[in-house]
Amino acid sequence: MRGYLARKTAIYGLTFVVAVTLNWLIPRLMPGDPVQRMVARAAVQHPETIAAMTAYYERTFGLDLPLWQQYLNYWAALFRGDLGTSVWLFPAPVSQVVLDAVPYTLGIMIPAILLSFVIGNSVGAMAARSRWLDNVALPVGYLITAMPYMWLAILLAWGLGVALGWFPVAGGYDFGMVPQWSWAFAGDLLQHWVLPFLSLFLVSLGGWAIGMRNLIIYELESDYANYLSALGAPKRLVRQYAFRNAMLPQITGLALQLGTILGGALVTEIVFAYPGLGKLVLSAIQNQDFFLLQGTLLFVVIGVLLANFVIDIVYVLVDPRTRTGLTGATA
Amino acid sequence: MTLSVTDLRVHYRTLRGPVKALDGVSFEVADGEIMGIAGESGCGKTTLGKALIRLDTRMEHVGGTIALDGEKLPIADDGAMRRHRYREVSLIPQYAMSAMNPTRKIGRMIRDLLAAHNVRYTEVLPELERRLELVGLDTDVLKRYPIELSGGMKQRVVLVLSTLLNPSLLIGDEVTSALDVSSQKAVARALVEFRDHGFVRSMIVITHDISVLFQVADTILVMYAGHLAEKAPARTIIDEPLHPYTKMLIGALPKVGDRYEEQRLEGIEGRPPSLLDPPAGCRFRDRCPLAHDRCAEAPPFREVAEGHQVACWAVS
Numbered sequence: 312m313r314g315y316l317a318r319k320t321a322i323y324g325l326t327f328v329v330a331v332t333l334n335w336l337i338p339r340l341m342p343g344d345p346v347q348r349m350v351a352r353a354a355v356q357h358p359e360t361i362a363a364m365t366a367y368y369e370r371t372f373g374l375d376l377p378l379w380q381q382y383l384n385y386w387a388a389l390f391r392g393d394l395g396t397s398v399w400l401f402p403a404p405v406s407q408v409v410l411d412a413v414p415y416t417l418g419i420m421i422p423a424i425l426l427s428f429v430i431g432n433s434v435g436a437m438a439a440r441s442r443w444l445d446n447v448a449l450p451v452g453y454l455i456t457a458m459p460y461m462w463l464a465i466l467l468a469w470g471l472g473v474a475l476g477w478f479p480v481a482g483g484y485d486f487g488m489v490p491q492w493s494w495a496f497a498g499d500l501l502q503h504w505v506l507p508f509l510s511l512f513l514v515s516l517g518g519w520a521i522g523m524r525n526l527i528i529y530e531l532e533s534d535y536a537n538y539l540s541a542l543g544a545p546k547r548l549v550r551q552y553a554f555r556n557a558m559l560p561q562i563t564g565l566a567l568q569l570g571t572i573l574g575g576a577l578v579t580e581i582v583f584a585y586p587g588l589g590k591l592v593l594s595a596i597q598n599q600d601f602f603l604l605q606g607t608l609l610f611v612v613i614g615v616l617l618a619n620f621v622i623d624i625v626y627v628l629v630d631p632r633t634r635t636g637l638t639g640a641t642a
Numbered sequence: 643m644t645l646s647v648t649d650l651r652v653h654y655r656t657l658r659g660p661v662k663a664l665d666g667v668s669f670e671v672a673d674g675e676i677m678g679i680a681g682e683s684g685c686g687k688t689t690l691g692k693a694l695i696r697l698d699t700r701m702e703h704v705g706g707t708i709a710l711d712g713e714k715l716p717i718a719d720d721g722a723m724r725r726h727r728y729r730e731v732s733l734i735p736q737y738a739m740s741a742m743n744p745t746r747k748i749g750r751m752i753r754d755l756l757a758a759h760n761v762r763y764t765e766v767l768p769e770l771e772r773r774l775e776l777v778g779l780d781t782d783v784l785k786r787y788p789i790e791l792s793g794g795m796k797q798r799v800v801l802v803l804s805t806l807l808n809p810s811l812l813i814g815d816e817v818t819s820a821l822d823v824s825s826q827k828a829v830a831r832a833l834v835e836f837r838d839h840g841f842v843r844s845m846i847v848i849t850h851d852i853s854v855l856f857q858v859a860d861t862i863l864v865m866y867a868g869h870l871a872e873k874a875p876a877r878t879i880i881d882e883p884l885h886p887y888t889k890m891l892i893g894a895l896p897k898v899g900d901r902y903e904e905q906r907l908e909g910i911e912g913r914p915p916s917l918l919d920p921p922a923g924c925r926f927r928d929r930c931p932l933a934h935d936r937c938a939e940a941p942p943f944r945e946v947a948e949g950h951q952v953a954c955w956a957v958s
Contacts, residue, residue, distance in 0.1 A: 538741040541696045542804065543727030544758050552743050559745075631745060631787040 315627065323620050330612040335385050338601035339378075345398045345599045346374065372396065372602070394609065395602035399594060405606035409591065413610065415483050416576050416587035418504060423511035428565055431519025436554055438520065439527035449524065452517035464510040464582040471506060478505045481584035507583045511576075515568065522564065526557035559630050566622035569615065644844040645671040645694075645811055650706035652693045660702070661917045663689040665868040667706070668943065669951075671811070676837055676845040678859030678876065680852050680891070684914060685865040687848045688736070691813045693717060694846070695731045711810055728759060732809035732842075736816045738800040742788040749784030752803060759807070766806060773802045773841070777832050794825040801832055805841045812842040818854050830857045852895060856880055861949070864888045867914045867925040870943050874950040884946065884957045887926045924955070932956040 346368045350361055369375040372395065373384055388395065394405035434452075438445040455463070472480035484490065484499050530536060530553035539549050577589035584590070588607055595604035650667045653660035663686045671677050679687045692698060694708060694717070703718040710730055716722040735741050743751055752770070753763040771781040777798040788796060797817070805812060814833065818826040836842050847858055855862050855876060862879040864871040864887065872885040883889045890910045912929040915921055923938040924930070930937070936955045943953040 534735070534737040534740040535743045537698075538733075538735050538737075538800075539743075539755065541727060541733045541735065542755060543724045543729070544755055545724070548754055548758050552746070556743070556745055629745070631747075632789055 316624075319620065319623055323616055327612070327616060330616070331386070331389070331609065332382075334605050334608050334612065335382060338604050341599070343599045345601055346372070348599055349398060349401065372398075389609075394606035397600055397603045399598035399600040399603055405602045408603060409588070409606045409610055412586060412588050412591045412607075415585060416580070416589065419507045419511060419579065419585070419587070420576055423508050424515065424565070424568055427512050427515040428519055428561070428568075431516045432523045432558070432561060434516075435520040435523025436527055436550075436557075438524045439531070440550070445524070448520055452520045454517070455513055456517035456521065458514070460510070460514050461578055461582065463514055464507075464579060467506055467510050467513075468582065471509075479503050480506065483586040503585075507579045507585050510582075511579055519561065519564075523557060523561060526560060527553050530554075530557050555629075559626070562622060562626060562629070566619050569618035569622070644673050644675070644711060645846075646709045647694075648707050648709075650690075650693060650708065651704040652689055652697070653702050653704050654689075654700050655702055656700075656918070658918060660704075662868055662920060663701075663917055664693060665917075665920065667865075667868075667870055669863060669870060669873060671844045671846065673843060674837065676834065676847060676858055676860050677873075678852075678855030678862045679846060679848045679865060680850065680855055680862055681865035681871075682891075682914065683850065684867075684917070686868045686917075687865050688815055690865070691733075691815045691846065691848045694811070694813055695727060695733050696720070696723065728755075728809065729807050730809055731811045731813070732804045732807070734800055734804050734812065734814040734817050736819070738797045738817070739793050739820060741800050742796065744788055747785060747787055748791075748799060752784070752806070755803075756806075761807065770802065770806060773806070774799070776835070776839075777802060778828070794821060794828070797821060797825070797829055798832065801829065801836070805836055808841055808843075810843045812836075812845045814845065814847045816849055817847065819849065819851065826854060827857070830854060833858055852880075852891065864891065867920060868917050869925055869940075870951075870953055871926070872950075872952045872954075873943075874947075874952075878950060884950070884952045885954050886930050886932050886956065924953075 346365055349368055350364050353364065355361060355364070366375070373381055376384065392406060394409070397403050397405050397408050400408055434444075434448055438448045468480045471477050479485070479502055482503055484496065484503055488496055488499055490496065527550075531549065533553075536549050536553055539552070540546075576587055577592060579585065580587045580589035581593060588610065591607050592604065594600070595607060647670070648668050650664055651662070652664040653662050665686075667686075667690065669677075679690065681687050689701070692701065693703070694715075697703060697717060697720070708715045708717055710726070715726055715731070742748060746754070749763075756763050756766060770784075774781055774783065779795060779798055779802075783791060783795065783799060788799075791799065797820075801817075817833070818829050821829060833845065833847065837845055847855060849855060852862070859876045861873060862876050863873040864879065864885065866887050872879065872883065872888045874883075879888060880892060883892055887910075890908070893908050894910060910929060915925055915928065921927070923940050924933070927933045927937045932954075934955070939955075941953045941955045943951055945951050946957055
């Protein structure tokens with residue numbers, strides 16, 4: 312187990328270094344120059360002023376140094392928790408901007424992923440043994456899964472937001488309110504949370520349910536299930552075993568799903584104008600804000616790596632086959 | 643007597659109509675008897691084994707009765723049958739290699755199964771450990787997962803597990819087929835030993851391998867296309883078979899000392915009839931060298947000598 316942990320940690324550490332490097336490199340390969348953009352925003356004509364401003368900004372962002380030094384500085388700053396200064400929201404520090412957006416993204420993604428996982432798997436497991444539920448849940452599941460996410464989100468916004476007027480269709484909170492610790496604001500946050508959450512929840516629900524149903528049916532026909540039944544084990548015990556074993560591939564699926572946290576959130580946050588990480592990425596790209604883009608993606612990378620690391624460990628705990636398989640069979 | 647089967651008929655539901663896998667089968671298994679069932683693929687031997695313990699969803703009990711220790715088994719009623727399984731009738735399946743849940747430790751799985759039968763694991767544990775040692779296994783296997791065991795070890799664990807509650811009847815379906823010859827011998831010996839120790843009262847061993855039956859079985863029942871052909875003590879079946887099918891089946895076995903460079907090993911010409919729409923009369927007729935007009939009528943399965951039953955008009 313210890314050898315396995317050490318190896319996993321090394322692999323994730325290496326992945327982290329590569330991810331951070333790419334993260335630093337990619338904005339620099341993108342077309343456009345953020346400094347010129349900032350200078351242009353100031354709308355000055357005088358060449359000397361422009362030169363002075365350019366020099367000032369380049370020094371501030373550390374862009375006057377050679378590339379290798381910029382790279383090392385980036386790592387050094389990273390360990391101090393300094394992600395640089397935003398170009399777009401100058402002079403706000405990137406870490407502050409990102410940290411403000413993180414709760415919104417996690418607030419919709421984590422409940423949506425976990426609830427859809429739990430409920431979808433339960434519905435799927437029940438559908439595997441109830442013909443009636445199977446006939447209802449399965450087509451509905453296929454329908455929502457096959458629906459393009461964007462369309463589902465817009466449909467929800469139109470139906471529940473515009474037509475019925477139950478929920479607001481845009482923003483993290485009412486544009487007329489100031490964030491504060493009050494019941495009124497919390498209620499408003501919750502109202503704005505419902506639609507983005509619901510769209511993400513619905514879209515992954517069907518997939519889990521269908522997957523679980525098929526896995527359970529497969530497990531119930533497996534040899535160990537037949538043997539147990541032949542030895543007079545009650546259906547409850549057989550199903551319990553089948554459910555536990557069917558969960559294993561689903562847990563892998565969950566890990567993959569956690570990896571798509573950003574992609575899912577990006578579209579959602581754009582459709583519902585929700586102030587999370589996804590929207591931040593879009594704004595950073597549109598405004599050629601290297602540092603904000605780097606900072607945001609870094610958070611995403613750390614999140615995905617952590618999630619996968621946790622799942623790897625959980626998997627080893629629940630499936631004995633990986634335990635011997637991965638440590639090189641010491642039994 | 644332990645087991646008595648009367649005119650048992652079990653069909654498989656298919657889209658093209660019922661496949662008559664067991665079409666009127668009657669026999670008895672005595673106390674302490676190990677009966678082997680032999681026959682080629684598709685003759686209904688596995689169906690017979692399943693019918694005695696658990697019909698699968700495609701199988702349909704059409705007629706006939708099964709009585710164990712004088713009590714009729716409700717084989718068509720899955721719920722009512724549950725009470726009889728494991729305690730009275732038990733099974734060593736064809737797939738012993740994958741018969742155990744891969745994600746549960748073996749001891750834990752046995753505990754779960756016993757709990758479902760209202761038996762306390764701790765009470766049975768000493769006996770369980772004794773029997774594991776009897777078949778040459780370390781009691782440590784209870785703390786292992788099935789993947790940590792070799793094929794032969796799994797086979798022996800399943801043997802111990804299936805017989806833990808001392809069933810009246812044990813059905814072993816192709817118990818030795820997946821094993822190499824040395825493991826085959828160990829398992830065959832363990833089966834006989836378990837009967838001798840009284841862990842199992844009687845046994846039905848199903849296999850396509852007659853040489854294994856010769857080591858294990860007291861009597862051998864030969865089946866052909868959903869009918870019984872012959873039942874006799876194992877020695878008699880090997881040395882003096884009466885039914886032409888049995889003769890050809892035994893003739894198709896290689897013998898120690900014979901050289902097959904000079905003579906060809908005989909097979910049986912032709913194929914068994916389709917059980918979707920089997921012909922009337924003796925089902926072996928088309929392949930039988932002794933077939934005559936009388937064979938258009940199904941021969942009765944009658945006793946020709948003490949403990950020797952045959953279904954053939956040519957045997958008197």
